[in-house]
Amino acid sequence: AGLADAFKDDFFVGAAISTDTLMQDDQQLLGLIDREFSSVTAENCQKWEEIHPAENQWNWEASDKFIEFGTQHNKHILGHTLVWHSQIPASVFTGDEGLPITAKALLGRMENHINTLVDRYRGKVNTWDVVNEVVSDNGYGSWRKSPWFNILGKDFMEHAFRTAAAADPNAELLYNDYNMHYPAKRGFLTGVLADYLDRGVPINGVGFQAHYSLEDPELDEIEKSIETYAEMGLKLHFTELDVDVLPKAFDYMGAEISTNFEYSEKLNPYPDELPAMVQEKLAERYAKLFALFVKHRDVIERVTTWGVTDAHSWKNDWPVKGRQNYPLLFDREAKPKAAYHAIRRLKQT
Numbered sequence: 001a002g003l004a005d006a007f008k009d010d011f012f013v014g015a016a017i018s019t020d021t022l023m024q025d026d027q028q029l030l031g032l033i034d035r036e037f038s039s040v041t042a043e044n045c046q047k048w049e050e051i052h053p054a055e056n057q058w059n060w061e062a063s064d065k066f067i068e069f070g071t072q073h074n075k076h077i078l079g080h081t082l083v084w085h086s087q088i089p090a091s092v093f094t095g096d097e098g099l100p101i102t103a104k105a106l107l108g109r110m111e112n113h114i115n116t117l118v119d120r121y122r123g124k125v126n127t128w129d130v131v132n133e134v135v136s137d138n139g140y141g142s143w144r145k146s147p148w149f150n151i152l153g154k155d156f157m158e159h160a161f162r163t164a165a166a167a168d169p170n171a172e173l174l175y176n177d178y179n180m181h182y183p184a185k186r187g188f189l190t191g192v193l194a195d196y197l198d199r200g201v202p203i204n205g206v207g208f209q210a211h212y213s214l215e216d217p218e219l220d221e222i223e224k225s226i227e228t229y230a231e232m233g234l235k236l237h238f239t240e241l242d243v244d245v246l247p248k249a250f251d252y253m254g255a256e257i258s259t260n261f262e263y264s265e266k267l268n269p270y271p272d273e274l275p276a277m278v279q280e281k282l283a284e285r286y287a288k289l290f291a292l293f294v295k296h297r298d299v300i301e302r303v304t305t306w307g308v309t310d311a312h313s314w315k316n317d318w319p320v321k322g323r324q325n326y327p328l329l330f331d332r333e334a335k336p337k338a339a340y341h342a343i344r345r346l347k348q349t
């Protein structure tokens with residue numbers, strides 16, 4: 001019995017699946033995912049740039065494999081992600097003959113994208129990340145000045161939710177973001193979401209990406225965030241959980257990728273393996289997080305880790321090539337880590 005089984009009375013426990021895993025039909029990893037997890041998210045293959053790289057071009061292969069795996073193994077399936085400013089071709093925001101696109105034409109493209117994707121997987125995808133990361137990283141209290149916002153104004157987000165709900169009235173629809181516990185960001189987002197709930201804009205919940213580190217954020221900040229969003233009547237998903245064990249290189253989320261980093265031992269302190277002491281810290285951190293999630297199981301529907309083994313985490317090779325991180329529950333050989341056992345112990349009486 002795997003992790004998901006241990007928490008089956010609490011919430012779904014999920015993992016993101018990489019495009020490589022799907023395309024290579026990696027049976028070892030897919031078997032592990034099937035045994036341990038009850039929910040799956042496509043890490044990259046449903047992003048606009050990958051699945052819909054040009055107006056009339058759709059790459060369905062990896063995404064179809066993902067849906068097929070999830071359906072065959074009876075997983076709670078996540079669609080990720082419909083409307084985001086990142087990983088989207090610039091051509092989406094360009095009009096005919098290179099002229100600025102009109103708002104009407106851009107709305108048409110958004111609708112076409114959402115309708116095509118949601119319709120194809122209607123009745124299969126349980127939950128969609130409909131809109132991702134709309135808050136400015138500058139002060140966290142205003143709309144991100146993305147092309148979506150600049151061309152359509154703030155209503156682009158509402159429009160995305162209405163379009164997705166019309167395309168699949170039974171799918172659960174989420175707003176997904178990082179650092180949602182920051183007071184300014186929490187204030188901004190609860191304002192937007194309260195207005196949506198007031199006016200009946202179809203949204204069911206929020207996704208906390210939860211790219212955490214050993215110390216940040218503190219548990220009580222996370223708990224406060226859980227309580228604040230849950231009190232509004234929103235369902236909560238932890239959508240991209242991982243725990244960075246390395247020294248903070250810089251405040252990377254939303255920042256430009258700096259080219260100024262050079263490989264150094266300071267940036268890559270554990271090139272071969274994670275020392276036992278840090279393993280233990282990671283285990284403690286994961287155990288405390290899961291204990292908090294269990295405490296709030298009435299409002300938390302799912303906890304998904306952003307990947308499966310440390311070998312494939314997006315946290316590796318960044319900001320310099322060769323940097324080894326250890327943020328997940330399975331090591332580079334796909335063996336369960338101390339963190340995995342610490343979580344399992346929570347459910348052993």
Ligand code: G3I
Binds near residue numbers: 019043047087
């Ligand atoms: O697959 C190509 C490969 O063919 C090519 O040779 C190689 C060269 O760069 O790139 C490969 O694609 C990369 C892909 O990851 C797969 O490894 C992309 O360049 C790279 O941009 C992409 O990064 C992903 C990132 O989102 C950007 O989309 C990460 O894997 C993925 O974990 C990360 O996930 C995001 C969530 O979607 C949203 N929240 C934040 C989270 C972390 O950034």
